[in-house]
Amino acid sequence: MTDFLLELRCEEIPARMQVKASEDLARLFTEELARAGLKPAAIDSFVTPRRLALIARDLPVETAAVSEEHKGPRTSAPPQALEGFLRKTGLTQDQLEDRDGVWFAVVNKPGRATMDVLGDAVPAVIRAFPWPKAMRWGVASQTTESLRWVRPLQGIVAIFGEQLVDIAVEDVRSGYATLGHRFHHPGAITIGGADDYVEKLRACHVIVSHQERQAIIAEKADEAAAAHGYSVIEDKGLVAENAGLTEWPVPLLGDFDPAFLEVPPEVIQLTLRINQKYFVLREAAGTLAPAFICTANIEAKDGGAAIVAGNRKVLAARLSDARFFWEQDRKTALVDHAQKLERITFHEKLGTVADKVERVAKLAQWLVEEGIVKGADADLVEQAARLAKADLVTEMVGEFPELQGVMGGYYARAEGLPDAVADAIRDHYKPVGQGDDVPAAPVTVAVSLADKLDTLFGFFAIGEGPTGSRDPFALRRAAIGVIQLLVQNNLRLPYFRVMFPGIQNLGVAMGQARANKIARALDSVWQADKGKYFSAELLQDAYDEAIRNETPETNPEIEALYETVLQAPQKLSDFFTDRLKVQQKEAGVRHDLIDAVFALGGEDDLVRLLARVHALQSFVATDDGANLLAGYKRAANILKKETVDPAIVPAAPSEPAEAALLAALDAAEPLAARAVTDERFADAMAALATLRAPIDAFFESVTVNDADPAKRAARLALLDRVRAAVHGVADFSKITG
Structure with a gap:
């Protein structure tokens, strides 16, 4: 068995592409060998800024004949x-x-020489390589048939055992020679084969293992920081990026003027990390240290003093810019910044960002006034909502978009605004995704919830909901955020109810007078029949009532918008259901149990719904739950096949098991119903569990399809009561297993 070495050397590969490229090389090469019936014992893959390489272990000299x-x-x-x-x-x-x-x-x-297989496989891999971005170069680039590579391909090493595999791709031909470190060993290196590749390059200041370079950077950075009493703020992504920028990493510690620390720490962190690829350090007390660690690609003769000095100078200029932005932005009050939001289009059909702010402010106030978000001062909620987007037009957020919200919070606090307002401005985008902190402060919750609900309803109302993998407005993330806010803060929000102020707020798109009338009509219908499942038909009726005495609209675009708005609530309801299933599945909840509760209809309170789902999940995991489910399904299957003639008067129970089930139902039904009303869903399940033994006994000793029509009608009616009692908690027909 023989090892094969392949190295593809080129100009600098972007750091973000390297690990994936290394994986792709191993995958494509394995696939090409498999087509010829070859399977290496293992593949070791390597990547540096200037080369992709792999070693295929234990290949035979010839392939076996295949059929x-x-x-x-x-x-x-x-x-x-x-x-x-x-x-x-x-x-x-x-x-x-x-x-x-x-x-x-x-x-x-027939079998082939492995050398020949490799000679065909490598060019095929090179030409099929899936770079995210690639280029053509030289005279050959005049034709689209020429080679495309991430950067100009400069060399190929392909050695099987000690034999060179002759490969030619465009004007690049394989050989034994590669290059070492660009500065420490710029001359050619002769590679003897796979056995000496890694160590020969190491001797020439090239560490070909990306993982090893990461380990060196992490270890040496920690040592450099500790020597000055600092610690490195963990950043695995930055470690990987620095490993992708160097072939011989040497972490070096530098410092900067402590006066820059008056700038918010998030700004300093982003300046160091994003602009300069530096590691951020922390003092023993937990505050940011006036120091950084950069990663050099050489071992400098002066120990890196000149490198550190150069980086310190560049960083000082960056931090000076950041301090200038910080000082300039604070010269203008947030309320004045907010006026500039009229110049920014949020969406052509939903107006400007200023229009969105107006909608969010009204909706946030409504959430407080309706008692949905408790403990929040309505005036503070309105103030926070109207200022929440103001930092979008500041210099700092223009430089660092990642800091939107965060900078608004700092500017609000610098102005002396209440802490609750500053916190709400800072955190109203949260939660951004799974694992992010979920706001709990009432003012923040009101603004965050209103912002996400407005985004969701607005885009669904104009027909811009997600389709397939396409979600340009991050509506899935917004829906998950709403779910997390409601559940973790125990907010009782019938989310169909929020459609009405949502429609009213859409006056900018559909005409305020019309929007107000539709919203009022919807609200009156809902107030008259709270708890009724909100449907497209209900919305259509309210819409018809609202415009009954109006002159028909002649603008086709506006009419189309009305039709889209009519469909939005039901589509948004289905969307929330799907998002809830995804979120709860990740939390270990079965989606069929969510279906079983949603199938009952009329449930749009997520907190209550999930309490019911969690109680159901616990119940079906018990023997009582499993047996009751089996009994229910048996009853439901019989009821699918049999119908009761309403003209037949059911007979009184004639069998002991029949009478026992009737008595059990008489006792369990009111207990379960009261427990559901009181939202004691575990107690409701316990009440239903008392039906388990009577149902089992009923099916063991009673013939449902009796020859006597009256007995048969009575027994079918009894099974129908069992099904109805169970459906008071959940639709068990949706439960699998």
């Missing part, structure tokens, strides 16, 4: 189908096998 079987068309198929199959296989018709009316081709391939 491939191909299924073709039926023997009765048209001649054209057979001709195409023969062209594909390279056989003649007399070489095919007829197996039960279907042509099969058996193609025997």
